[in-house]
Amino acid sequence: MSFYPPKRTLMGPGPSDVNPRISLALARPTIGHLDPEFIRLMDEIKALLQYAFKTKNLLTLPISAPGSAGMEACFVNLIEAGDTVIVCQNGVFGGRMKENVERAGGTAVMVNDAWGQAIDLDKLDAAIKANPDAKAIAFVHAETSTGVRSDAQAICKLAQDNDMLSIMDTVTGLAGIEVDVDGWGADAVYSGTQKCLSCVPGISPVTFSERAQSVITNRQLPVQSWFLDMNLIMGYWGEGRQRAYHHTAPVNALYALHEALTILREEGLEQSWARHLRNHEALKAGLTGLGLSLLVDEACRLPQLNAVGVPKGVDEAAVRQRLLQQSNLEIGAGLGELAGKVWRIGLMGYASNETNVRLCIHALESALLAQNVPLNPGEGIARVDAAYASSDGA
Amino acid sequence: MSFYPPKRTLMGPGPSDVNPRISLALARPTIGHLDPEFIRLMDEIKALLQYAFKTKNLLTLPISAPGSAGMEACFVNLIEAGDTVIVCQNGVFGGRMKENVERAGGTAVMVNDAWGQAIDLDKLDAAIKANPDAKAIAFVHAETSTGVRSDAQAICKLAQDNDMLSIMDTVTGLAGIEVDVDGWGADAVYSGTQKCLSCVPGISPVTFSERAQSVITNRQLPVQSWFLDMNLIMGYWGEGRQRAYHHTAPVNALYALHEALTILREEGLEQSWARHLRNHEALKAGLTGLGLSLLVDEACRLPQLNAVGVPKGVDEAAVRQRLLQQSNLEIGAGLGELAGKVWRIGLMGYASNETNVRLCIHALESALLAQNVPLNPGEGIARVDAAYASSDGA
Numbered sequence: 001m002s003f004y005p006p007k008r009t010l011m012g013p014g015p016s017d018v019n020p021r022i023s024l025a026l027a028r029p030t031i032g033h034l035d036p037e038f039i040r041l042m043d044e045i046k047a048l049l050q051y052a053f054k055t056k057n058l059l060t061l062p063i064s065a066p067g068s069a070g071m072e073a074c075f076v077n078l079i080e081a082g083d084t085v086i087v088c089q090n091g092v093f094g095g096r097m098k099e100n101v102e103r104a105g106g107t108a109v110m111v112n113d114a115w116g117q118a119i120d121l122d123k124l125d126a127a128i129k130a131n132p133d134a135k136a137i138a139f140v141h142a143e144t145s146t147g148v149r150s151d152a153q154a155i156c157k158l159a160q161d162n163d164m165l166s167i168m169d170t171v172t173g174l175a176g177i178e179v180d181v182d183g184w185g186a187d188a189v190y191s192g193t194q195k196c197l198s199c200v201p202g203i204s205p206v207t208f209s210e211r212a213q214s215v216i217t218n219r220q221l222p223v224q225s226w227f228l229d230m231n232l233i234m235g236y237w238g239e240g241r242q243r244a245y246h247h248t249a250p251v252n253a254l255y256a257l258h259e260a261l262t263i264l265r266e267e268g269l270e271q272s273w274a275r276h277l278r279n280h281e282a283l284k285a286g287l288t289g290l291g292l293s294l295l296v297d298e299a300c301r302l303p304q305l306n307a308v309g310v311p312k313g314v315d316e317a318a319v320r321q322r323l324l325q326q327s328n329l330e331i332g333a334g335l336g337e338l339a340g341k342v343w344r345i346g347l348m349g350y351a352s353n354e355t356n357v358r359l360c361i362h363a364l365e366s367a368l369l370a371q372n373v374p375l376n377p378g379e380g381i382a383r384v385d386a387a388y389a390s391s392d393g394a
Numbered sequence: 395m396s397f398y399p400p401k402r403t404l405m406g407p408g409p410s411d412v413n414p415r416i417s418l419a420l421a422r423p424t425i426g427h428l429d430p431e432f433i434r435l436m437d438e439i440k441a442l443l444q445y446a447f448k449t450k451n452l453l454t455l456p457i458s459a460p461g462s463a464g465m466e467a468c469f470v471n472l473i474e475a476g477d478t479v480i481v482c483q484n485g486v487f488g489g490r491m492k493e494n495v496e497r498a499g500g501t502a503v504m505v506n507d508a509w510g511q512a513i514d515l516d517k518l519d520a521a522i523k524a525n526p527d528a529k530a531i532a533f534v535h536a537e538t539s540t541g542v543r544s545d546a547q548a549i550c551k552l553a554q555d556n557d558m559l560s561i562m563d564t565v566t567g568l569a570g571i572e573v574d575v576d577g578w579g580a581d582a583v584y585s586g587t588q589k590c591l592s593c594v595p596g597i598s599p600v601t602f603s604e605r606a607q608s609v610i611t612n613r614q615l616p617v618q619s620w621f622l623d624m625n626l627i628m629g630y631w632g633e634g635r636q637r638a639y640h641h642t643a644p645v646n647a648l649y650a651l652h653e654a655l656t657i658l659r660e661e662g663l664e665q666s667w668a669r670h671l672r673n674h675e676a677l678k679a680g681l682t683g684l685g686l687s688l689l690v691d692e693a694c695r696l697p698q699l700n701a702v703g704v705p706k707g708v709d710e711a712a713v714r715q716r717l718l719q720q721s722n723l724e725i726g727a728g729l730g731e732l733a734g735k736v737w738r739i740g741l742m743g744y745a746s747n748e749t750n751v752r753l754c755i756h757a758l759e760s761a762l763l764a765q766n767v768p769l770n771p772g773e774g775i776a777r778v779d780a781a782y783a784s785s786d787g788a
Contacts (some may be wrong), residue, residue, distance in 0.1 A: 002652075003652045018423070102616075249460075
């Protein structure tokens with residue numbers, strides 16, 4: 001029997017609500033992965049990704065698999081057995097980077113910060129001084145597990161100043177907050193489609209600087225993954241009309257990515273960042289009105305992913321279940337150390353809008369009241385109103 | 395600007411024409427990868443894949459990336475540094491297996507057969523005797539580069555009799571010809587969505603026997619790929635309601651796979667194989683009527699992929715270009731050793747139908763006439779008529 005999914009509103013850590021234009025693009029007729037029209041699509045996607053990443057890097061393309069594979073593509077191409085990588089960890093995904101370094105035969109030197117804190121630049125600097133021969137610094141720009149933004153520009157500069165490569169995870173960052181690959185001098189960057197691009201999950205955009213590309217080209221040993229070997233992928237995604245077959249591209253998923261990037265370009269990068277911030281301000285006002293608090297300090301908080309403390313005595317899973325069942329609204333649970341302690345409320349891409357903010361505050365209010373949490377009914381939504389009124393006037 | 399692909403008829407080596415039911419499934423609303431409804435979808439997909447593969451293997455699931463990643467998943471999970479693998483090569487994809495073995499730190503002992511020939515069992519047997527400690531035998535059941543079917547049952551039996559694992563590529567085989575994973579005792583098998591399942595490209599169904607699963611669970615070293623580590627993937631796709639987050643599943647692509655497998659189940663496996671054979675017979679008759687010949691002997695020819703010799707003096711690329719431009723019809727070029735020497739005409743899944751056979755014969759006839767190839771106009775299509783009349787009467 002065919003599967004008909006319910007229509008949810010996706011305000012978790014991703015996937016986020018998909019723009020209907022993107023769903024329709026996905027259903028367009030499949031063409032061959034060597035069709036001249038498909039080659040044109042590939043060229044347009046590369047140019048649109050360069051726009052989104054703010055880069056002129058020629059090696060900018062979508063990996064044919066989810067963000068975890070984008071991460072792996074960066075590590076297995078740049079790291080060889082014996083290499084040392086300084087890995088900043090302040091959430092789940094730094095830990096995954098460590099796994100990637102070690103499985104590539106490298107040694108990971110960990111710089112740990114508390115979950116919910118930004119990466120401490122002084123600690124990183126000390127680790128660099130203690131490991132001057134490290135090949136790369138790997139870090140998460142926008143931690144999906146905590147909602148923290150770290151200072152990517154400063155970290156990339158530390159890497160450059162010490163002649164190390166920078167490997168940046170901005171799966172949740174891209175299109176939601178500033179990402180400036182060339183301005184920051186980031187060397188290897190990966191993202192995902194299912195966060196602030198509002199596209200379906202399954203593809204990972206990546207970009208490599210000239211410096212990173214030359215490291216890949218001049219490796220001593222072959223890349224351990226055939227599927228993710230950028231030397232081979234370049235032959236298919238490279239310049240010119242003659243593309244060497246590598247693997248069958250996920251044609252329809254790339255239609256969707258193209259449409260998502262087209263929508264981003266129509267709106268404009270800066271406008272997209274501003275929209276994410278405006279809706280975050282309204283959500284934050286509403287949450288405060290419900291008596292809830294955010295985990296992350298304002299200075300390093302991601303507008304697109306809000307880690308909200310679960311009040312004492314509240315059954316957090318029951319709240320999520322009620323939202324899903326009564327309002328078809330998905331919010332996220334805490335991951336790892338934060339499991340049971342926070343909800344993660346996403347306002348990503350197409351889902352970052354006023355309707356969703358109001359839906360979420362209304363639904364949370366009634367779920368909290370059902371668990372006898374003391375709060376002023378109506379206060380949350382009144383503060384949402386005020387926030388939008390103030391930003392409309394701005 | 396949005397991208398609107400042309401409507402092609404896809405009769406190359408894949409992707410094949412996508413059933414419109416599958417395109418529509420793809421566009422259904424995205425839900426979260428931990429949504430209870432999504433867990434239900436995953437369970438249904440596993441059961442449908444078990445049907446398609448003819449297996450009771452619990453470890454049967456779709457890898458979130460194309461067939462090349464399915465291949466890599468089999469090798470990196472089963473092979474460790476120092477292992478020897480006997481690799482049968484009779485086309486492009488055996489060569490890719492060699493790459494996979496070597497990048498996993500193993501040694502590949504090659505058993506080479508001519509492109510267009512089935513794997514020679516005597517040569518394989520000799521290689522087994524010469525390498526009694528080999529861990530696995532890897533082979534391609536249905537070679538997409540040549541259109542050859544090898545005797546998978548006999549090869550799997552040789553592996554079992556010699557206490558080796560069998561690793562089988564049936565990317566092009568599944569749903570087009572018999573695949574009987576349990577009946578043959580195959581240990582690790584991967585396929586693709588974009589061939590005889592008529593689904594969009596991007597996902598790779600895999601299945602592992604209990605024996606293979608226990609090899610994976612008892613490895614000495616971690617799997618070199620984090621993304622493809624079956625020990626971790628099992629935690630997400632495993633039994634029970636509690637699924638450990640591994641990576642964000644390609645939700646919409648899995649809607650499509652579910653629909654493709656539902657369609658296969660509605661038609662029935664045996665009926666699907668019979669339909670592929672019937673349309674192949676008609677295509678073969680038509681090609682013969684045009685004076686063209688097939689590369690592969692009838693005894694080991696794949697009905698779903700026909701390697702057709704390019705007549706002397708014909709510009710094969712011009713023929714393909716004309717088909718594409720005049721009829722929106724895609725057929726494939728030769729790969730590797732066969733580049734320039736053959737066309738590859740696919741009749742896969744939804745594309746395996748009478749309309750497509752007729753379209754292809756008509757279009758080829760006019761393309762060959764345009765290049766002054768001597769042939770009897772109308773003879774090709776007359777033979778197609780006769781073939782269908784004869785199979786209708788059968």
